[in-house]
Amino acid sequence: MSLKAFKIVRILIAMFIGVIVSVSVTTANMYLALSAIIIGIIIMILAKRRVKDVMVDEMMKTIAYKAASIAYSTSVVVLALLSLILVFTNLDDQNTFNYRLGIVFSYIVLFSMAVYSFAHYFYRKKYGTDEE
Amino acid sequence: MAQMKNKIKVLRAEKNMTQEDLAKEVGVTRQTIIAIEKNKYIPSLELAFKLSGFFGKKIEEIFILN
Numbered sequence: 001m002s003l004k005a006f007k008i009v010r011i012l013i014a015m016f017i018g019v020i021v022s023v024s025v026t027t028a029n030m031y032l033a034l035s036a037i038i039i040g041i042i043i044m045i046l047a048k049r050r051v052k053d054v055m056v057d058e059m060m061k062t063i064a065y066k067a068a069s070i071a072y073s074t075s076v077v078v079l080a081l082l083s084l085i086l087v088f089t090n091l092d093d094q095n096t097f098n099y100r101l102g103i104v105f106s107y108i109v110l111f112s113m114a115v116y117s118f119a120h121y122f123y124r125k126k127y128g129t130d131e132e
Numbered sequence: 133m134a135q136m137k138n139k140i141k142v143l144r145a146e147k148n149m150t151q152e153d154l155a156k157e158v159g160v161t162r163q164t165i166i167a168i169e170k171n172k173y174i175p176s177l178e179l180a181f182k183l184s185g186f187f188g189k190k191i192e193e194i195f196i197l198n
Contacts, residue, residue, distance in 0.1 A: 053156075053161075054155070054156075054159055054160055054161050055161075057159070057160040057161050057164050058160065058164070058175070058176050058178075058179060059160070059161070059163065059164040059167055059173050060161065060163075060164075062173070
């Protein structure tokens with residue numbers, strides 16, 4: 001399968017999932033939506049395996065890396081600032097929704113920083129930057 | 133920052149190849165070849181070696197560091 005054919009298949013799958021999910025919402029049938037999504041994922045995996053053209057190369061990976069890096073640093077800083085504002089403006093009444101939201105945001109920031117630190121440690125070990 | 137230039141476009145034209153053909157030969161997408169030719173993307177050492185091997189030239193004959 002060529003990359004062009006795969007892109008068409010991908011659009012068709014997205015349309016199929018969209019239609020089935022909207023039908024399942026109107027009929028209040030969760031299982032229909034779930035099965036459509038699972039079938040869509042399976043077809044996508046099978047279609048991906050049949051593609052002979054190069055789909056992801058080093059430039060795509062570089063772009064993905066840079067985009068992920070910016071997305072991570074931006075979202076962490078924004079969430080950290082938001083959590084600070086939400087927590088410190090509601091210190092008097094800690095039962096408010098905003099205060100709790102601030103706490104949740106701060107935990108999300110901590111979690112993402114922990115994942116980043118773990119990944120950083122893993123790759124530092126992998127590429128041996130600790131060794132002399 | 134140092135600028136890297138290359139002769140990929142000229143060498144490809146000499147071989148009468150399309151960007152698609154070259155991309156297939158070295159195992160990348162056409163977009164990557166376009167970006168390299170426009171000097172917008174500096175290829176990895178691996179890809180540089182593949183290109184030099186394909187064109188039968190030394191890396192320094194294809195890529196020039198300004």
